[in-house]
Amino acid sequence: MKNKITFLLLFLLVSVFSWGQTKVSGKITDQNNQDVPFASVYFKNSTDGVIANEYGKFYLESTKTYDVLIVSFVGYKTLEIPLASKTNLDLKITLEDDNTLDEVKIYAGKTSKKNNPALDILRKIWERKRKNGLYMFSQYEYDKYEKVEFDLNTIDSAYQKKKLFKGMEFIFAQVDTNRITGKTYLPIFINENIGQVYGDNTNGKKIEKTLGNKNSGFDTNQHIIEFIKDLYVEYNIYNNYIRLFDKDFVSPLSRTGINVYNYVLADSAFIDNKWCYNIVYYPRRKGELTFKGDFWVNDSTFAIKKINMEASKDANINWVKEMYIEQEFDVLNDSVFLLTKDHFMSDFALSKREKSKGVYGKRTSIYKHHKFDIEHPSEFYQKNVNAYDDKVYKRDEDFWKTYRFESLSKDELGIYKMLDTLKTVPKFKFLFDLSSTVASNYYNIDKYKFDFGPIFSTFGYNDIEGLRLRAGGRTYFGPNDKWRLEGYGAYGLKDNQFKYGISAKVLLHNDSRLILFGGNRRDIEQIGVSLTETTDVLGRSFASNSLFASGDNTKLTKINLTTVGIEIEPVKNLKFSTAFNYRTLKPASDLFNLNYYVDKENNIISNETKQSEFNLTAEYTPKRKTIGYGVDRTDVDSKYLRMFLKYTQGFKGVLDSDFEYQKIQFYARKPMLLGGFGTLTPTFEVGKTFGEVPLGLLSVVPGNQSWFNIQNTFANLNYYEFVTDQYASLHLEHNFGGRLFSRIPWLRDFNLREIVGIRGIYGKISQENINLNASDITYKAPSDPYYEYYIGVGNIFKIFRIDFSWRGNYLDMPDARRFAVRGSFGIYF
The missing domain is CATH 2.40.160.50 (membrane protein fhac: a member of the omp85/tpsb transporter family)
Incomplete structure (x- = not known):
């Protein structure tokens, strides 16, 4: 683990293009000026939304243009806020007590475990979780594109003028604003991987074969590649526990979730022609390895269509100030929902203070071209003892244009060019060598x-x-x-x-x-x-x-x-x-x-x-x-x-x-x-x-x-x-x-x-x-x-x-x- 943190410090030393057209941030309080945590914030007539944090703060960004923001939380009147422009930051929002709650809504704070429609839906999710997605087939295979990016965050003008960056000022041309947190960031590293995944549910075997891997500025450095793979291991939201950074977080879909989460049935709507319920969840107690967020679940298959998860700031985990997970599922047919996109973002920092600087680690995985019930012999799943193919790490641009499932933004493409230039700067080379010495x-x-x-x-x-x-x-x-x-x-x-x-x-x-x-x-x-x-x-x-x-x-x-x-x-x-x-x-x-x-x-x-x-x-x-x-x-x-x-x-x-x-x-x-x-x-x-x-x-x-x-x-x-x-x-x-x-x-x-x-x-x-x-x-x-x-x-x-x-x-x-x-x-x- 020491090497993991040292690599993060290395990124600090060297330290996504935003297409958003509507940006809004603010803080939510009640009439007594008390914070309202975990309120639901979304754009009207959309499923683009977030859950406010423990202190009632939020940031929301969308690629579309919206003119009304809706803020709601059980126990308070729903508030519609007109948006005067595309960017509305630092809003002060006050919610009023609501004494006439809808019959499906539960009182704020610790929700009841009885007569709660959200829990009825949750129990049906448990019944069907092994009957949805890849588990429905004997064998499966699909193509996977994975992109991991590290960004130096909370970049301001004073930080850019530090002596550390003298001679490297050109890197700040890439500074942008994160769509989830609203903080400025500077991309400093990107890794792309193309793979083919094969699995057999009958014997529990799975293997991933890499077709191409590309790093910005680090070429074939397997230490960084494997560090990234270990840092961002795969997880299944349907499992009782989600293992992240060597910690077992309780999944909001866990059978034990009732004991650690509050659940609220907040909304219902059509998503891709499927009627879905929206359930908001947040932790019952502080200091535990839990999330807050919401998910949309289909009303007939009880499969998850979309889920957002944010780790509690007071969770007992070091060096990680914030952590977000977004997953999207597509409908293969009337009964099969498959994971198609998984976005994971963590904010690594020495301190959890709001204004502390750190490094964003972002992984985006896209899954396509699913095939099912194609049987392979058992030796197909045997992993090579020491196979190394140098060509995998030296694919040309034609390969990446063919296999990328989504195009890189202008800023992401700029990371490759920036790192190539940065490697020629003597001061950067000295800092890189110093960090490598400490790590190795x-x-x-x-x-x-x-x-x-x-x-x-x-x-x-x-x-x-x-x-x-x-x-x-x-x-x-x-x-x-x-x-x-x-x-x-x-x-x-x-x-x-x-x-x-x-x-x-x-x-x-x-x-x-x-x-x-x-x-x-x-x-x-x-x-x-x-x-x-x-x-x-x-x-x-x-x-x-x-x-x-x-x-x-x-x-x-x-x-x-x-x-x-x-x-x-x-x-x-x-x-x-x-x-x-x-x-x-x-x-x-x-x-x-x-x-x-x-x-x-x-x-x-x-x-x-x-x-x-x-x-x-x-x-x-x-x-x-x-x-x-x-x-x-x-x-x-x-x-x-x-x-x-x-x-x-x-x-x-x-x-x-x-x-x-x-x-x-x-x-x-x-x-x-x-x-x-x-x-x-x-x-x-x-x-x-x-x-x-x-x-x-x-x-x-x-x-x-x-x-x-x-x-x-x-x-x-x-x-x-x-x-x-x-x-x-x-x-x-x-x-x-x-x-x-x-x-x-x-x-x-x-x-x-x-x-x-x-x-x-x-x-x-x-x-x-x-x-x-x-x-x-x-x-x-x-x-x-x-x-x-x-x-x-x-x-x-x-x-x-x-x-x-x-x-x-x-x-x-x-x-x-x-x-x-x-x-x-x-x-x-």
Whole structure:
């Protein structure tokens, strides 16, 4: 998520043509000068309208010319306002109480759940929702045109004169007014995509094949393309929950909508020769993930003809000030309504204040040429593992003129030309490079095809090395490189020793992602901080990141790891790998040792472990989305199931190796969004080592002596407090997403999020491994399952989370920490 927000900030740094002929805005109050929220505002004799916001403010624009505006809300007299001109802004509208309500209208405020005709219609929508549209057919296919645009908004003359834009003033020639909000905006990015969608309702399969994709100013940058796709995922308004920005919003058509929305039957009219009812809805409570708006529904099929949705401003979501959805449906025949146009707009901003500047993100999807009941074999729906067609991103103008379902406006066409010019401006290039460095953690030196970094690993500290300085980099010709060399060097100012790591990998076969890899690392590491280890030679070094540690931090190990292996992905998101590793482990100082008995009877002890091993791994990650088609890929998001199985065979005598053993480990993790109840994330790990091995090769229960949250570690345990050769661990965490705090008035405005969790582990250690131990660590396994529990408060100042953790048992162990506080930083919606 950090990368998502960073990209938005990038747009701020670089930071639709309006055809409207009638524009009107204003504020609605009652006779006591109190705001009238959620009033219905529309042009007379039209279906062009909006719902006022929580403060009675509205903006309405139409491509047609109208001379009368109608404002209505239950409990008040309907008001007709003559429009003197095509543009009427900042109107002050006062509604009068109505004591003679129409029989179909409900009293203002919280509407009744009884004798409400709007709810009768809603129940009929529920009955028919699986019988409308694409769900009526066994198979379906259609063409899809999608346009995504980002605009810098709230542009005024003072903003245009900022020094930031000196030398780039020409970009402001594109400034216009948004038809939904009435705010000025400057288009800064546009992406177009042409695709063909195929679906099979009988087996639940769906696939989209891209024919063409075009970016303004960014060419074939898949990072931006995939970021956009993830930001604007598809949704179905008929579902109970609509997932947007990793949040589950309650749909106004949800079966649970009665509990969170007020519904009012407001009007009825013919739309495309179909008699339709108009229902206005708005939230019952503040602070929940809900919408306000209205929809038109057919009186016989009870299919939605048109719907408008605006997220509540006080919804518990970060960085999004406003969010709008408009969908239109066409009639295929008397009973089939199909989605033909979907418009989504969000206003990204650092603050939700009315005048705060931000970035509009707009997606318009148009669906045409529907076909039904054309069956395809199951292999047709199989997604390619690593297919990349460069031609898709380099289509000529003739292609786009043929396949665009609606023409670009003059201003939208101007974005392409503006960005081409902007890329030649040195100041823009500097700002773009700066933002890219922050987002990627690497500084690109294009002249030498080299990335310097990771930038944020330059400095570290631990008790053995003292202040640690690190510098490294990687080859970088582009995001789809077939091969990559990567390395680093580090130096500790206290131990005066040089460390390094180097790795290489090459993509041998594109379609199956057959990759050969290898490398070597000599460094200082805090082993025993993860049950399921990695043999990535350039993986994270916990020793060098302990700048803020608590307690004794001297149990560090010198590691010399060499690995060579191969991996393959024969089916998308199913990966196998095999590798041969050789490593030596020695204590990093005299303050700690890994000693084991070579000959216990004669008291012969070794302080160094030499081990060669062979491992096989299988990793399954369904629904994982990645960026890039080369040897390296980046995850778009982390909310997918990950299952990991690893088998390790240790060899004695190979390269002077010390031990023969086998180890098997399994790991599974899956964040689950539970509708409006938040996200539950279970993590399960289990493993067993067969054979006699010393401390350096055992499974140490991972403690956490830093002040920060580290995934799958125990906050109340110290390093090496428990040692096992077989274990089973379960971690359950539930993030309510602010559902509870939103019910408390004095807490509601802070948008805090409540987290609860429990983690536990069961393990054993064999007597043979206990007898082998000659270190200063006394082996103890959690044969009575160890557990700890915690509560947390997230979204503090939008970026910080703090957890309070309590130890559940083993309270009498030496230096047992009964209570721990851990924090973490993160940028989330």
